Each structure stands twice: as structure tokens, then as C-alpha cells.
Amino acid sequence: MVAKITPEIAKQDGYKFGFNDNDRATYKYRTEKGLSEAVVREISSVKGEPQWMTDFRVKSYHHFLERPMPTGFWGGNIQNYELDFDDIYYFARASDRAEQDWSDVPEYIKDTFDKLGIPEAEKKSLIAGVGAQYDSEVVYHSIREDLEKLGVIFVDTDSAVRDYPEIVRQYFGTIVPPADNKFAALNSAVWSGGSFVYVPAGVKVDIPLQAYFRINKENMGQFERTLIIAEEGSYVHYVEGCTAPSYSSNALHSAVVEIIVKKGARVRYTTIQNWSTNVFNLVTKRAAAYEDAVMEWVDGNLGSRLTMKYPSVFLMGPHAHGEVLSLAMASDGQHQDAGAKMVHVAPDTTSTIISKSVSRGSGRTSYRGALKVHAGAARSKATVRCDALLIDQQSRSDTYPLMEVEEEQVNIGHEASVSRVGEEQLFYLQSRGLSEVDATKLIVNGFVEPIVKELPMEYAVELNRLIELQMEGAVG
Amino acid sequence: MADTLLTIEGLTVSVEGKQILNGVDLAVGRGEVHAIMGPNGSGKSTLANALMGHPRYQVTGGTVRFKGEDILALSPDKRAQRGLFLAFQYPMSIPGVTMVNFLRQAMKAVRGEDVPVREFREKLFATMKLLKMDQEFARRYVNEGFSGGEKKRAEILQMGILDPDLAIMDETDSGLDIDALRTVAEGVNALTTPKLGVVLITHYQRLLNYIKPQFVHILYQGRIIESGGPELALQLEAEGYDPVIEKYAPALVAATGEKA
Numbered sequence: 001m002v003a004k005i006t007p008e009i010a011k012q013d014g015y016k017f018g019f020n021d022n023d024r025a026t027y028k029y030r031t032e033k034g035l036s037e038a039v040v041r042e043i044s045s046v047k048g049e050p051q052w053m054t055d056f057r058v059k060s061y062h063h064f065l066e067r068p069m070p071t072g073f074w075g076g077n078i079q080n081y082e083l084d085f086d087d088i089y090y091f092a093r094a095s096d097r098a099e100q101d102w103s104d105v106p107e108y109i110k111d112t113f114d115k116l117g118i119p120e121a122e123k124k125s126l127i128a129g130v131g132a133q134y135d136s137e138v139v140y141h142s143i144r145e146d147l148e149k150l151g152v153i154f155v156d157t158d159s160a161v162r163d164y165p166e167i168v169r170q171y172f173g174t175i176v177p178p179a180d181n182k183f184a185a186l187n188s189a190v191w192s193g194g195s196f197v198y199v200p201a202g203v204k205v206d207i208p209l210q211a212y213f214r215i216n217k218e219n220m221g222q223f224e225r226t227l228i229i230a231e232e233g234s235y236v237h238y239v240e241g242c243t244a245p246s247y248s249s250n251a252l253h254s255a256v257v258e259i260i261v262k263k264g265a266r267v268r269y270t271t272i273q274n275w276s277t278n279v280f281n282l283v284t285k286r287a288a289a290y291e292d293a294v295m296e297w298v299d300g301n302l303g304s305r306l307t308m309k310y311p312s313v314f315l316m317g318p319h320a321h322g323e324v325l326s327l328a329m330a331s332d333g334q335h336q337d338a339g340a341k342m343v344h345v346a347p348d349t350t351s352t353i354i355s356k357s358v359s360r361g362s363g364r365t366s367y368r369g370a371l372k373v374h375a376g377a378a379r380s381k382a383t384v385r386c387d388a389l390l391i392d393q394q395s396r397s398d399t400y401p402l403m404e405v406e407e408e409q410v411n412i413g414h415e416a417s418v419s420r421v422g423e424e425q426l427f428y429l430q431s432r433g434l435s436e437v438d439a440t441k442l443i444v445n446g447f448v449e450p451i452v453k454e455l456p457m458e459y460a461v462e463l464n465r466l467i468e469l470q471m472e473g474a475v476g
Numbered sequence: 477m478a479d480t481l482l483t484i485e486g487l488t489v490s491v492e493g494k495q496i497l498n499g500v501d502l503a504v505g506r507g508e509v510h511a512i513m514g515p516n517g518s519g520k521s522t523l524a525n526a527l528m529g530h531p532r533y534q535v536t537g538g539t540v541r542f543k544g545e546d547i548l549a550l551s552p553d554k555r556a557q558r559g560l561f562l563a564f565q566y567p568m569s570i571p572g573v574t575m576v577n578f579l580r581q582a583m584k585a586v587r588g589e590d591v592p593v594r595e596f597r598e599k600l601f602a603t604m605k606l607l608k609m610d611q612e613f614a615r616r617y618v619n620e621g622f623s624g625g626e627k628k629r630a631e632i633l634q635m636g637i638l639d640p641d642l643a644i645m646d647e648t649d650s651g652l653d654i655d656a657l658r659t660v661a662e663g664v665n666a667l668t669t670p671k672l673g674v675v676l677i678t679h680y681q682r683l684l685n686y687i688k689p690q691f692v693h694i695l696y697q698g699r700i701i702e703s704g705g706p707e708l709a710l711q712l713e714a715e716g717y718d719p720v721i722e723k724y725a726p727a728l729v730a731a732t733g734e735k736a
Binding site: 422423424425427428429430431432433434435436438439442443445446447448449450 | 528529530531532551552553555556557561562564567568570571572573578581582585586617618634638
């Protein structure tokens with residue numbers, strides 16, 4: 001049984017990004033609905049891509065066809081949903097190129113991002129660079145001049161294929177090969193947009209680079225492809241936010257993110273996913289961390305109908321450290337199947353997974369995690385901690401941890417807890433004057449605090465606000 | 477009493493279908509300190525929880541008037557907003573929520589309007605100083621990892637910030653060593669004003685060495701069986717509960733039909 005999400009339900013949830021621009025949106029170009037080799041070739045040709053990329057896409061497309069839907073361990077029961085690959089637009093172009101001047105962005109798109117607060121953040125210099133993707137392609141991209149002079153590259157991935165082919169070709173598809181899973185294959189076939197970030201050795205980008213992803217069209221698929229390369233001793237924090245209008249039929253978001261963290265470098269990747277509740281969010285995110293490198297995923301999943309996302313770190317060099325802080329919130333009809341994967345390949349590597357999930361109403365959260373320690377990864381240390389909070393009687397949470405350890409000299413800790421918002425806690429807070437709703441909000445805010453405090457200030461504020469919106473009407 | 481703050485008449489309360497309070501009568505005026513003493517299981521905590529409106533404590537009869545208003549139909553937050561306060565015997569921890577954040581929200585909720593940051597901070601730090609609490613304490617999560625003494629002090633801090641008209645203290649002395657007990661009692665005394673009524677619920681007399689009640693009541697089997705002045709507490713300290721229980725046993729048998 002699958003609950004149907006209507007725009008009305010989405011509205012009741014107080015989803016403030018549910019507006020669309022369909023009255024004014026004019027696409028310069030759009031492929032026909034559905035997927036075929038011709039569509040894949042068409043996307044590549046419209047983009048004027050080199051032959052190697054066309055070949056990569058076509059090969060990936062055939063792999064996608066051959067590959068069955070994920071079942072069994074890795075999957076949030078996607079086969080139970082009526083996701084029709086032929087009912088989706090795979091590519092739509094709203095603008096001819098990624099503008100570098102905000103005033104050159106088409107008016108209706110500008111309005112959308114204005115409403116989402118993108119230019120504001122840039123004006124206030126809260127970010128070092130910004131990218132904004134509207135449906136398939138990036139419509140705006142800019143980076144602070146001083147960073148550009150230091151050799152930092154922050155462009156959309158389409159431009160990167162054109163302008164930095166030697167770097168892209170060296171790394172593209174090496175961390176997440178097309179054959180990795182069905183949705184990685186799909187993305188590899190039809191990918192468009194996404195961010196390309198290159199940080200030269202020793203350069204530390206002091207404030208975050210930000211990207212914003214927006215699905216506007218009904219039945220649209222968004223398949224951005226992000227590639228981040230942090231050279232030795234560098235640092236970068238990349239932040240992405242995602243929203244979509246509330247339609248009655250489904251949209252699909254299936255991104256691939258690949259990150260290479262070289263010796264002594266550190267990358268932090270923060271996502272606040274707040275898709276509307278008709279979006280399938282099926283994303284493959286993976287990083288390779290080399291000697292002494294640090295890779296951190298901060299992953300907040302609030303929106304979507306079904307999310308399947310397990311950010312991974314392959315710890316390839318000695319003393320590499322991987323971290324995943326995962327926060328999932330599921331309200332009525334939503335399923336957040338989120339988690340993490342840590343693969344210890346080199347000795348003396350360490351990893352930490354902290355997962356916090358909140359379910360309310362008929363919402364369901366699952367933690368799905370994998371920890372693998374290869375033979376030879378001696379003295380590796382891994383910690384997994386999953387906490388689930390249930391708001392009411394019908395909400396549900398499950399934990400599926402998988403562990404595979406081939407090395408004896410390891411130190412592994414796993415802790416899990418499930419708690420329900422307790423009558424005694426509510427009574428205590430109510431006795432101090434707080435209404436039942438405010439008391440519940442406070443308990444939830446406290447529960448997610450360890451994750452929220454890791455976010456940049458303005459994101460933390462926004463996230464707390466979103467959580468409060470989700471909690472309105474949750475009780476009483 | 478002209479200025480009666482709290483009037484309880486014939487209060488009966490059940491917990492999970494079992495009747496615990498069998499008709500409690502009590503009147504508390506402003507500026508008065510009442511001690512309610514009794515052996516374990518006599519219904520002391522039930523009285524405290526029922527007055528604050530805990531959903532698990534079902535009032536089956538009687539009335540509770542607070543500042544002239546019948547409060548039995550009000551939710552706990554509404555009672556707090558009317559000026560009722562309960563210092564918990566076992567305060568709950570709220571992980572991830574700092575004391576300062578919690579206190580500010582509580583103060584705002586009880587007042588029904590926003591509290592200027594400056595005013596709040598001044599009040600917070602002044603009250604903490606009074607209770608000999610380090611400022612660092614405000615940044616800790618509510619009751620998370622607090623020692624027994626810290627929990628009780630945090631309750632009194634909340635009382636100071638919320639400025640109630642009636643404070644009920646449920647076994648505030650339990651689990652405290654003598655130094656902690658003294659600090660807590662000094663804090664309560666410092667916060668006592670002529671407008672405040674206090675109900676001290678305690679098993680032992682020792683708290684009453686520090687907070688002096690004008691009235692002492694003995695609760696037994698869900699009824700107040702004897703009321704008096706401070707001398708009653710001293711008598712209990714010397715003789716224990718048995719003599720007074722024996723004295724009232726025939727009356728109890730008559731009332732309940734079973735032997736005490």
C-alpha cells in the first residue's frame with residue numbers, strides 16, 4: 001500500500017516552496033518524454049559534447065536497461081512505488097548558458113531563486129560562490145574573484161567538460177562507475193548540470209560554495225552530476241539545497257556526486273534536501289579519501305516522497321577519516337531510507353556515522369548502513385550511532401546495519417536507540433508553560449541539535465524553521 | 477482567609493484505575509508555607525502531579541480553585557501560565573536543549589509575551605548567582621547528566637525565573653547531601669516573597685530545619701489526617717508516623733471500611 005501524496009497534503013505540511021513558474025517558463029529546448037538511446041544521443045549532441053562523453057552515456061544507458069531495480073538489502077522498496085521511467089522528461093533547457101551576471105538570468109527563473117533567497121546569500125557574502133540549477137541545466141554561476149585567482153574552479157559540470165576536459169576525463173566516473181547501480185547508470189546516461197569544483201593544492205576556501213537545485217516542471221527528472229577534486233592539503237565546504245513545486249504526479253531526482261580528497265585535504269559536503277513530497281530522490285554520493293584526508297558528509301533529508309541515499313567514504317590512505325552526519329525527517333506518506341557506507345581499505349583509518357531520524361504520522365525512516373573493513377586495514381576504528389525519535393504511535397523507524405570485517409585488529413562500536421516523545425517529557429515542559437506543540441518542537445529540535453550545530457549559521461536557522469513547520473499540526 | 481491562593485476541597489484522584497487520593501482538603505494563602513508530610517505511598521506525589529495536571533492522574537471528584545478559578549479543566553501549560561509551579565522530584569532531561577534556551581521559552585510562555593533579551597539575561601544571571609550556580613550551567617542541556625543536587629537547583633532556578641504565585645515542591649530534599657540541601661533551601665528562602673505560597677512535600681523533617689513552614693499537614697492513605705504548626709513536624713521527627721496513624725486508625729476504618 002502506497003499513500004498518494006496530493007498537492008493538498010503538501011500544502012498542509014506548510015511546504016513553502018510549492019509554487020511553480022509554469023505560466024511563464026518557456027523552454028528553449030526539451031527532449032520528448034521517455035527514455036531511449038536516441039534521447040541519450042540527443043542530449044549529448046545538443047550539449048555539443050566530445051565523443052568520449054557520448055560513448056560514456058550510451059554505454060551507461062545500456063547498462064541501465066540491463067540492470068534490475070534495486071531490491072533486497074539496498075533499497076527502500078522502490079518496487080512498491082509506481083515510478084514510470086517513460087513518464088519523465090529527461091532534459092529541458094531553460095536558458096542557453098550559465099550566466100555569470102545575475103541580471104542576465106531570465107526574469108521568471110530569477111524570481112524563483114529570489115524567492116528561495118539565493119541572490120541574498122551571495123550579496124551578504126555568506127558564500128564564496130554560487131550555482132543555481134533550474135530543471136536540467138545550471139542557469140547561473142559565479143565565484144569570488146580572489147578564489148578564481150588562486151586557481152579554484154567552480155563551474156557547472158557541462159562547462160567543465162568543455163573548458164577543463166583533461167581534469168574531467170581523468171576523474172569522471174572513477175568514484176561512481178556507471179555499473180555501480182541502476183540509478184548511477186541512469187544518471188551517467190542522461191546527466192546534465194551539477195557542479196564541478198577543483199581546489200588546488202594548499203588552497204583553503206574559507207566560506208562555503210553553494211549550489212541550489214530546483215525542479216520546476218511536472219514529470220521532470222533532474223540528473224545533476226557533481227565532481228569535486230580537492231588537491232593535497234586543500235579545504236572546501238560545498239553546500240547544496242534542493243526544492244521543487246508540489247505536483248500531483250511524480251518527479252525524479254537522481255544525482256551522482258563524486259569526490260576525490262587527496263593527501264591531507266579536507267572536504268565537507270552539506271545537503272539540505274527539502275524536495276516536495278512527490279519527488280523520488282535516488283542519489284549516489286561517494287568520496288575517496290587518501291592519506292590523512294578528511295571527508296565529511298552532512299546530509300539533511302526533510303522532503304521527497306522516497307529518498308534512498310547512503311553517502312559513502314572509501315578510506316584509501318593511512319589515517320584517512322570519514323564522517324557522515326545524517327538527519328532524516330519523515331512526515332505523512334514519506335519514507336526516508338537514508339544512511340551511510342564506510343569502506344576501510346588502508347590501515348589506521350577512522351570513521352564515524354551519526355544518524356538521527358524523526359518520524360511523525362505515517363512517516364517512516366530507515367537507517368541503512370554498511371561498514372566494510374578490508375584485510376590489511378589494521379587498527380581501523382569505526383563508530384556508528386543511530387538514534388530514532390518517533391512522534392506518535394503510528395510512526396515507524398527501522399535500522400539495517402550491515403558489517404563486513406576482514407581484519408582482526410579493529411575497533412568497532414555500534415549503538416542504536418529508538419525513543420518516542422515521552423508523556424513525562426511533555427508534561428515536564430508543559431508544566432513550564434509550553435503548549436504541547438511547542439513542547440514537541442523543543443524536544444525534536446534538541447534531538448537534532450548535534451547535526452544542526454554542524455551547519456552554517458543561516459542553514460541551521462532555516463533547518464530549525466523547516467522542522468518547526470513540519471511539526472505544526474503534528475500534535476494536539 | 478481573604479487572600480486564599482489555593483483551595484482544595486474533597487479532591488479524589490485515581491492512577492490507572494486505582495484511587496490514591498480519598499478526599500483532600502487544603503487551603504494555602506499568599507506568603508504561607510505549608511509542609512505536607514507522610515510515609516511512602518500516602519499520596520504525596522499524586523497530589524503534586526494532580527495539581528499540575530499530569531494526564532495520568534485522573535481527578536475523579538472534588539474541586540481545586542487557584543486564585544478563584546477552577547483549574548481542573550486546564551492543561552498543565554495553562555496552569556503554569558496562571559502562576560502555578562511544580563518543582564519535580566525527578567526532573568526530565570531534554571537532550572540537545574540548553575538551559576538558557578529552555579528558560580527563555582518558558583519565561584515567554586508563562587508571560588504570554590516576548591521577553592527582552594537583556595531583561596531575561598539579567599534575571600537569569602541574578603537568580604543563578606543567588607543559587608551559587610556557575611554561568612556555564614546555562615549552556616548545558618536541560619537536566620542532561622546533572623547530579624542530584626544540580627537537578628534540584630535547576631528546578632529552583634526555574635521557579636526563580638518563572639516567578640509563580642504558588643510553588644509546589646515535590647520531595648525537593650530527596651537525594652541531597654546536607655550542603656546541597658542547604659544551598660537549595662537558601663535559594664528557596666531568598667526567592668520567597670509575600671505574594672508567594674509554598675507547598676513543601678516531604679517525607680523527612682530535615683528540610684524543615686531550613687525552610688520554616690507555618691503549617692504542617694500529615695497525609696496518610698490519601699487523606700490529610702492531621703494539621704498543625706511546626707511542632708507537628710518535630711513530633712514526627714521524634715516519634716515517627718506510627719503514633720499519629722494509630723490515633724486516626726479507627727476513623728479511617730470507619731471511613732473506608734477497611735483496617736489501616
